[in-house]
Every structure is written in structure tokens, then in C-alpha cells.
Amino acid sequence: MRLAAIYILFDEFDNVKYIGKSVMPHQRCPGHKKSKPWLSRYSIIEWVDESEAGEREKSWIRYHRSIGSPLVNKTIGGQGISGRAHTPEAREKMRISHTGLKQSPETIQKRVAKTTGQKRKKWNDESRRKSSIAHLGRTPWNKGKKGSQVAWNKGLEASEESRKKNRKAHLGLTHTADAKEKCKIAGFKSADLRKKKANEKPIDSLVGQRFEKWTVKSLFIEYDEDHNRRIFYNCVCDCGTEKLIQFHGPKTFPRSKSCGCSHRDAMLRAQAASAEKRRNAKKLKECG
Numbered sequence: 001m002r003l004a005a006i007y008i009l010f011d012e013f014d015n016v017k018y019i020g021k022s023v024m025p026h027q028r029c030p031g032h033k034k035s036k037p038w039l040s041r042y043s044i045i046e047w048v049d050e051s052e053a054g055e056r057e058k059s060w061i062r063y064h065r066s067i068g069s070p071l072v073n074k075t076i077g078g079q080g081i082s083g084r085a086h087t088p089e090a091r092e093k094m095r096i097s098h099t100g101l102k103q104s105p106e107t108i109q110k111r112v113a114k115t116t117g118q119k120r121k122k123w124n125d126e127s128r129r130k131s132s133i134a135h136l137g138r139t140p141w142n143k144g145k146k147g148s149q150v151a152w153n154k155g156l157e158a159s160e161e162s163r164k165k166n167r168k169a170h171l172g173l174t175h176t177a178d179a180k181e182k183c184k185i186a187g188f189k190s191a192d193l194r195k196k197k198a199n200e201k202p203i204d205s206l207v208g209q210r211f212e213k214w215t216v217k218s219l220f221i222e223y224d225e226d227h228n229r230r231i232f233y234n235c236v237c238d239c240g241t242e243k244l245i246q247f248h249g250p251k252t253f254p255r256s257k258s259c260g261c262s263h264r265d266a267m268l269r270a271q272a273a274s275a276e277k278r279r280n281a282k283k284l285k286e287c288g
């Protein structure tokens with residue numbers, strides 16, 4: 001046996017405006033608010049057995065009509081389901097009848113209006129990286145399903161103007177070192193390996209930093225046959241010499257202070273000094 005409630009909806013002047021029945025009145029009554037904007041409160045008149053609810057509803061409607069309550073009930077009551085869930089068959093039928101139906105522009109607008117202004121949760125770099133790692137090697141939902149997803153601009157030709165704009169925006173751009181690394185990782189055949197590699201400590205790029213005479217120009221990452229990561233930096237010496245220096249850790253990078261020009265200069269200076277000394281000594285001898 002299941003109980004159903006007969007309930008009344010009141011407007012702000014406490015007029016009895018609607019009588020209904022439901023097995024879950026506390027969910028049903030607030031749900032009326034959508035179509036009945038005048039609804040100010042509700043009250044349950046009685047709980048009866050579900051099988052009798054229709055008759056009780058009818059008699060309550062009859063009674064309130066007889067005493068002149070401004071009821072908005074369109075029927076004499078007693079019809080409909082009282083909050084029972086749809087059967088699986090009914091649900092399937094509804095699904096089929098709704099499939100392929102397009103929402104009216106107004107409905108769409110309403111739906112959009114609800115969500116506009118709502119900000120999506122922002123991802124920080126760490127969660128983005130984590131998610132990216134978690135998804136590595138997973139089969140995409142649309143893999144092999146041709147045509148399930150069509151780009152909004154498919155078949156549209158870009159105007160000359162937008163093409164120019166695009167070109168300008170992308171001109172001279174290269175992938176970041178991180179993106180390049182991800183590409184490489186994605187190319188590894190074993191999913192386990194991909195995950196392991198992606199979990200490696202991200203590289204804090206040293207690009208732009210100076211170490212004695214070296215200025216770091218660009219980052220270069222390489223994987224050897226055993227898939228071990230090797231980090232290189234392309235560095236420029238103050239004298240203009242470029243050199244690819246491997247990075248083994250922040251403590252030891254770069255091993256040298258310069259391309260060798262410092263040492264060379266020092267040697268030359270020393271040579272010049274000693275030559276000068278010799279020349280002076282010779283002069284002294286000649287004079288004396």
C-alpha cells in the first residue's frame with residue numbers, strides 16, 4: 001500500500017487556487033512554481049491510500065468549487081498519475097518520440113540564458129597536466145565513429161580577410177618545448193611508458209637566463225633508444241659562439257663559464273704581457 005497526499009496550493013492572498021494529489025507532495029508542490037507563478041504556499045489536506053486518491057481529489061475540487069474558491073484546476077480531478085515513475089517501456093517510447101526533435105529557438109535561448117554568465121571552473125596548470133596524463137593512451141570516445149562530430153565550420157570557406165588574419169596570428173610561432181615533448185611522448189608505443197614519461201618532472205625552462213658569459217636561447221629535448229629524456233639548451237656566448245649544452249641538473253649547469261673565449265683571451269693577454277716583458281728586458285740590455 002502506498003499513500004498519496006491531497007494538497008492545496010494557495011496564492012499570496014491565501015485563496016485556495018489549486019488542488020492536486022501526489023505520492024511525493026513535498027517534491028511535487030514546489031515544482032508547480034514554474035507554471036503557477038502566483039503560488040505562495042502549499043498545504044497537505046490529507047493522506048489517503050493511493051487507490052482512493054483520485055476520488056478524494058475529485059471530491060475536494062467539487063467542495064472548493066461549491067464554496068466559490070477561485071480554483072484554476074482545468075479538470076474535475078482524479079486523472080493522471082500521482083508521481084509514479086515512468087515504466088522503462090514508457091521511457092523508451094518517450095525517448096524515441098523525442099529523438100531528433102529540435103528545440104525551438106526560444107527554448108534554446110532560455111537554456112543558454114541560464115548558463116551564460118556562469119563561469120566554468122578554471123583549471124590550473126597542475127590539474128591540467130594531471131588530466132592530460134590520465135587521458136594519455138585512452139581511446140577517444142569518437143575513435144572510428146566517422147561523422148559523429150561535425151565542426152561548425154565544416155565546408156565553409158574562410159574569407160580572404162580571415163585567412164590573412166590567421167596567417168598573421170600564427171606567423172613565426174613554434175610549439176612550446178612542453179608541447180613538443182608531449183608530442184614525442186604521445187609517439188611512444190607503450191601506454192605504460194607514455195604515462196611514466198609524462199609523469200616525469202616538468203622542466204623549468206631556463207630560456208632567457210644568463211650564466212656567466214652564456215645566455216640560454218632555447219630548450220631542446222631528446223629521447224634516446226631507451227626512452228630516457230635528455231635535456232639540452234642552446235646557449236650563446238657573449239663572443240657570439242653557439243653551443244648545445246646538456247642539462248644534468250641545476251647545480252651543474254652549465255659546466256663552463258664561456259665557450260672558451262675567456263680562457264683564450266686570458267692566454268693571449270698573458271702572452272702579450274710576457275712578450276712586452278721580454279722586449280723591455282732586451283731594450284734594457286741594449287742600452288746598458
Ligand SMILES: [Zn+2]
Binds near residue numbers: 239258
Ligand atoms: Zn665565447
